[in-house]
Amino acid sequence: MTVSTEEWNATVYHKAANPHVSWGAGVVAAAELAGNERVADVGCGTGRVTEQLLELLPDGFVIGIDRSANMVEEARRQIAPRYPGRVAFLQRDLLELLPDDIGHPVDVVFSTATFHWIRDHTTLFQRLFAILNPGGRLIAQCGGGPNLQRHVDRAEALMASAAYRDWFSGWDAPRFYAIEEVTANATRDAGFIDVETAVIEAPAVLGSADEFATFLTNIVFREHVLQIPDEAMRTAFIDELTRQSAQDETPFLLDYWRLNMRGLRPR
Numbered sequence: 001m002t003v004s005t006e007e008w009n010a011t012v013y014h015k016a017a018n019p020h021v022s023w024g025a026g027v028v029a030a031a032e033l034a035g036n037e038r039v040a041d042v043g044c045g046t047g048r049v050t051e052q053l054l055e056l057l058p059d060g061f062v063i064g065i066d067r068s069a070n071m072v073e074e075a076r077r078q079i080a081p082r083y084p085g086r087v088a089f090l091q092r093d094l095l096e097l098l099p100d101d102i103g104h105p106v107d108v109v110f111s112t113a114t115f116h117w118i119r120d121h122t123t124l125f126q127r128l129f130a131i132l133n134p135g136g137r138l139i140a141q142c143g144g145g146p147n148l149q150r151h152v153d154r155a156e157a158l159m160a161s162a163a164y165r166d167w168f169s170g171w172d173a174p175r176f177y178a179i180e181e182v183t184a185n186a187t188r189d190a191g192f193i194d195v196e197t198a199v200i201e202a203p204a205v206l207g208s209a210d211e212f213a214t215f216l217t218n219i220v221f222r223e224h225v226l227q228i229p230d231e232a233m234r235t236a237f238i239d240e241l242t243r244q245s246a247q248d249e250t251p252f253l254l255d256y257w258r259l260n261m262r263g264l265r266p267r
Contacts, residue, residue: 007070012218019204023258024049024112027141028056036060037107040131042094043067043114047075053110054083063102064089095120097127105133115142116259119176121183125190132265138192144259145199147177148220151254154244155221158237167227174223183261192263204254212252213242220254 028049033039036059041050044064053062064079064087066072072091080087092101095118099105109128118124128138159168178186180197187195206212217225217238228234245252 007068009070009218011074012214019254019256020045020113021048023141023202025052027112027139027260028052031108031110031139033057033060033108038104039063039108039110040065040102040106042109042111042128043117044075044089045071045113047079049112050075050087051079054079054087057086060086062087063106065092065094065097067091067093094118094127095123097131099131102131105136106131107133107136109136109138109140111140111142113142115140116144116147116175116177119174121176121178121186122189125187125192129190129192129265134265135267136265138187138261138263141258141260143175143177143257144183145177145179145257146255147257148255151220151241151245154241155224158240159224163233164228164237167229171227178259180259183259187261187263191265193266194262194264196262198260200258200260202256202258204256205250206252206254209242209246209252212245213238215254216241
């Protein structure tokens with residue numbers, strides 16, 4: 001069974017993705033922006049990190065790009081009215097992104113929680129290299145290394161159980177938690193120089209079972225839930241993962257690891 005996972009529940013994501021916004025704030029703060037750059041925020045989601053960029057670009061411009069029409073619509077609604085003439089949003093799959101799609105090359109390609117949803121990093125970095133000005137920078141972060149391994153292992157055990165195995169037979173989650181060396185090689189192969197990559201630990205603890213279940217349903221295991229056609233079994237899947245997490249030494253801990261990367265398009 002194959003289910004389209006392009007569309008997200010943007011309203012829920014906008015409220016629930018607080019860990020992503022916190023990580024994004026750190027990446028934005030370390031970006032060393034002059035304030036007049038043209039920036040592509042690729043995988044912009046509902047624009048909460050896009051807004052952080054805009055606050056540091058009083059004389060710049062941001063184009064937010066996301067594959068999900070729901071995300072783009074929510075970002076446009078939330079952000080565009082407050083920054084007239086300084087931000088635009090585009091619905092596009094990053095693996096199909098072309099320079100003509102954005103009108104003019106950008107000085108910075110920025111991203112904070114997207115690349116792990118894309119398996120083909122070879123094409124991804126080629127596309128991002130192509131939209132940069134000479135001398136332009138790639139500044140990005142995504143899930144990497146042992147990201148969410150505890151919860152991934154639990155989900156895989158549940159998927160293999162008699163109750164769920166038929167729905168998950170032959171299915172593989174569309175995500176790729178890369179490591180430093182693989183990402184460094186992929187960026188260099190695309191043409192980037194001065195490449196830097198590092199995986200860092202970034203755990204997040206959610207405040208309640210309900211918050212944890214909402215986060216799993218709409219973010220971490222969104223595609224898994226979509227594979228289950230029965231609503232009651234969908235709920236049971238998330239409830240079991242939530243029950244297991246409630247018994248951990250630190251309940252509702254998300255064992256996140258973030259892969260940071262930087263690169264430069266040569267002049």
